[in-house]
Amino acid sequence: MNKQFYFTLLGLVFGMSTMVAQSGNQILDGIGETGMIARYIFNGDAKDWSRNNLHGRIYGPNAQFEDDEKFGKVLSLPGDDKTFVSIPGEAVEGEESLSITAWVNFNADQVGQTLFDFGKDDRTHFFVSPFGTKKKDRLQAQILQNGKEKYTAHANDITIETNQWIHLAVVLDIPSKTMGIFVDGKQVGQVESMEMELEELFTHENLLYIGRSITSNNPFLNAKIHDFRLYRIPLSEQQIGRIRYIALRGGEEAVRREKPEDNLPQFETNNPQLYNSYLAGVSDVQVETKVGNLPRLPRFVKGTYKSGVQGPEVRVLWPAPTDNADVQQPGTYEVIGKVAGTNFQPKAIITVKSGDDEATPHQTLEAFELADVTLDSDALGNQTKFIENRDKFINTLAETNPDAFLYMFRNAFGQPQPAGATPLGVWDSQETKLRGHATGHYLTAIAQAYASTGYDKNLQANFAKKMDYMVNTLYELSQLSGHANVAGGPYVSNPTEVPPGDGREGFDSDLSEGGIRTDYWNWGEGFVSAYPPDQFIMLEGGAKYGTQKTQIWAPYYTLHKILAGLMDIYEVTGNQKALDIAKGMGSWVHARLSQVPVDTLISMWNTYIAGEFGGMNEAMARLYRITNEHRYLEVAQLFDNIKVFFGDAEHSHGLAKNVDTFRGLHANQHIPQIMGALEIYRDSEIPEYFRVADNFWYKAKNDYMYSIGGVAGARNPTNAECFIGQPATLYENGFSAGGQNETCATYNMLKLTRNLFMFDQRTELMDYYERGLYNHILASVAEDSPANTYHVPLRPGSIKRFGNADMTGFTCCNGTALESSTKLQNSIYFESHDHKALYVNLFVPSTLQWKERNITVEQKTTFPKEDHTQLIIKGKGKFNLNVRVPQWATKGFYVKINGKEEKVLAQTGSYLTLSRNWKNGDTVDIKMPFQFHLDPVMDQQNIASLFYGPILLVAQEPEARNDWRKVTLDASDLGKTIQGNPEKLEFTIDGVVFKPFYETYGRHSVYLDVTLK
C-alpha cells in the first residue's frame, strides 16, 4: 500500500494544510485505524498488519501462498478438512459492533463451506456460508445461539461464482439492530430488528476460524483469500464499496471529494436550541493584544434572555485563523462571531498594540509529596471512589512479577530469563515495536505506590523491593551497551557510530525471536530500551509508522516512559543508579539528535505516531533540573515541535502567538509535548514556552473538550484519537464512531493543568481538573478489578470497555491508568514556595501533613454525596488558606470558622483567601450548594450533558441505541423536572435513572437531546 496516497487523500478530502503534517497508517481507505481490530493480508504469513498484533496462525499441512495476478501473493486453502486459519480469541472481546471484509476466490461451490466461523463454542457462533448450508441454499450469514438458528441474513438472489475474486462483507450493527451481508460492495441481504448484544456471542476465549466451521462435519474452505479485515465499527455500504474500489485500483486511485459519512442525527442549523431559543441579545466584546499575537477571545459572553429565563453566558463561535496575518500591525479590527442556531453576530473589537509581549508568570506554587497526603474514608466512614480505585491498582500491582516487565529488556540484550519469567502481551509482546512502554509506566507506578502506602508498611516494603530489583536489572543492562562483551572484543561506544546488525545491509525493526539483533556492544554507551537502537536511527532516516520491518512504532514515546519512571524512582528514593541510567540514555540521545539537521527534526516530530515522543522534552528538561547539566536542556529543546509551537523555523506564529496549530492532529501525541514546553519554561524561563502551554490549554479546554473532560475523538479526520479538524465544531466533526476520549490524553491534560496552575492560579484550571478527575479518570476503572478504559464512548447508549484486569497486557491507556490511580491525592492541596499559603483545590476526604509548617490539615466530607466539607487545622501559625470557589457553585459559598458564620465575598470561579493566625483545632466549614446545570455541545446546543455540581449524571440505558435520548427540562429551574436522592447521587427523569458516570458500568447516554420548556 502506498502510504503517501492516504496522506494525500486526507489533504484532499478535508482541505486542511495542517493535516498534511501527519502521514502514515492512520487512515486506510477513509477509515481511521481506531476503527480497525485486525487485518490479515495473507501475502506470505498470517500476521496482523494492524497495530494490535493479533497475529493469526495457519493450521494444517496444505496451506500455500500463491502468486496471483490481481493481488500478488495470496493464501490458498485446499479444502482438505485439515487446513484453516485461526485468529486470537480476544480479537472480538468486548466489542460493540463488528464488520468483516475479505477478498475470496472460491475453487469449488461445495455446500457447507465456511468463509469464517466466530463464536464462543459450537452452540453459539456466527458464520458465513457462501454456498448455503444443508438446510438453506445460497449465501448467508447466520447467528446460532445455544444450538438454535437465531438470525440469518440470506442473499436469495445471488449466486456466488467460482474462480473469480469476490469482495464479501458482513456487518453486525448492534445499535441499529441489523446484520447486513454485502457482495462486491452492494448489500444483498439483511436482518432487521435484531435483538442482541455481541457479548451474547463472544467471551474472552473465542474460537475464531477462517476457512472452517466450529461445528464438525462441515467441509473446509476451498478458496484463495486476500486482505481479511475485522472492524469494530459498523461499516456502511459506502465504506465497504470504497474498500473494494480502492483495492481494485491497487490502492492508488483518487477518491471522490466527500465528507466522512456518519449516522449521527442531524439538526437544522438555523434552529435556536436550549437557552439560545430564549436569547434576546448578545454583547460585543473588546479585546487587546500585542502585535503578532492573536487575541484570546472570550468563548462565553453576556446575553439577555426573554420570557424571564435566566440563561447562562452565551457561547460564541469565533473564526480560528491558521496564522497571525490579522495582527501584524498596531491598530483595531473587528471579528464577527456566531451563536449556534441563531442569527446573532456578536462582534469582538480588537486593539492591536505595539510593544513588548506581556510578561509570563513565575512558578509560585508547588505540590506536596505523595507521602504527605493520605486519602481517608469519608465522613460517614465509607470508602470513597478514590480509595476503591487506588486499592484495586495497588493490590494488583503488589502481585505483579517484575520479571514480566523486564522480559523484553533482557530479550533485547540477549540475556537469559530468570525462572518463572513470562512476557507481557498486547503492546509489549515479542514483535511489538512499542515493547517496554508498560515498563516505564510500571516504574512510575511502583514509585508512586511506594510513596502512597505509608499506611501499610508491608505494601511499602513490597514496592521498595520491586523498585530496587527493576533499577538494578536495568542498570546492569545499560552498562553492557557500547562495551566489549568479551575481553578484547570489538565494541562501539559512540552512539552516532552504531552499525547495522551483523550481516545486515541497513537498520531494521525486526524483533522476532530469530530476527532481533542483540549485539549490545555495538549500541553506544548508555543505551537502554526493550529493543535495539534501530528504531531511533530509522526515524532519523524518515521511517514511517507501521508493522513491517522497514517501519517503526514510536521509539521516543517508549523511551520517555522509561526515563520518567527512572526519575520518579530517583526522586522518591534517591536511588542513584536510577538517575545514572537516565543520564546515560539522555547523553546517548543528545549525541544523536544534536547531529540531526533542524529540517529533519521538524519532519520527524511531525510524522504521525512514528515521531510521537511522549514527553521526551519534559523528561530531558527535568533531567537538567535534577542534574544541572546543560546538555539535557539542549536535548529537551531538540524535541521542540517547531511547527506546532512556533509555526515555522522562523518562529513566525504557532501556539506561542496563540494560533491554533493542532487542529486535526493526534491528541495524545501532542499534549505531552505541551507539558514539555511548560517544563522547559520552568527550567529556562524562556517566555514563548509558557505561551505555548497556556494558549494550548485555553483552546483545548474551550474548543475541543467533551463533557467528561476528554479532548480527542474526531469524526473528521476519521480517527477517534485526533483533535477535531476545526476548533469548536464538536458536533460537526467529533463524536467519532468506535469511541472518543482516549483516557491517556485526559491523564496528560490533567498533568498539564495542575502544572500550569503552579504558575497561574486561575480557578478555571482546577475546575477543569476536578471535571476530568471525577468524570473521566475515576470513571475509567472497572467495577471490581483494575481493568480500565482506552477510548470512552460518548455516543447514545454506549458502553465502556475495560481491559488489562491482571496487568499482563498494556495499551497506552492501561499504562497511564497505573499512574493515575496511584497518585489520586496529588492535587488536593498545593502550597506556595514561601510556605505562607495553602491551596485547597479539591474536596476529597484526606489528611495533609504540612511538614514545613508542622501543621496537619484534615478534610472531612462525603463530597460529592453532600455539598459541604470541613477542614480541621492541627498545629498553629499564620497562613493564607485559599479555597477554590468552583464555577459551578452558583448558589452561594458559605464559610464558617469554628462554627461562626464568616462574612466573605466568595465569587464563583475564584479562590477565597482566609487569612488568619490559625490555632490548633480550628475548623473551617464550607458549604457550596449543588445545582443541576447543562453542558451543551458548543455547535449543537440541544445535545448536552447533565451535571449536578461537579458530577456528570448519565442516563442508564436498557439497550444500544442510535438516537440521542430526548429529555424535556424546566427552563426556569432544571431541578423541577428531576426527582431523586442527592445523598446517593441517583436521580430520575421521566422514569429513566441517572447516575454519576463514575458509577456507571452498563449502557449509558452521556449526552442527551434536551428541550427546555
Ligand SMILES: [Zn+2]
Ligand atoms: Zn491511550
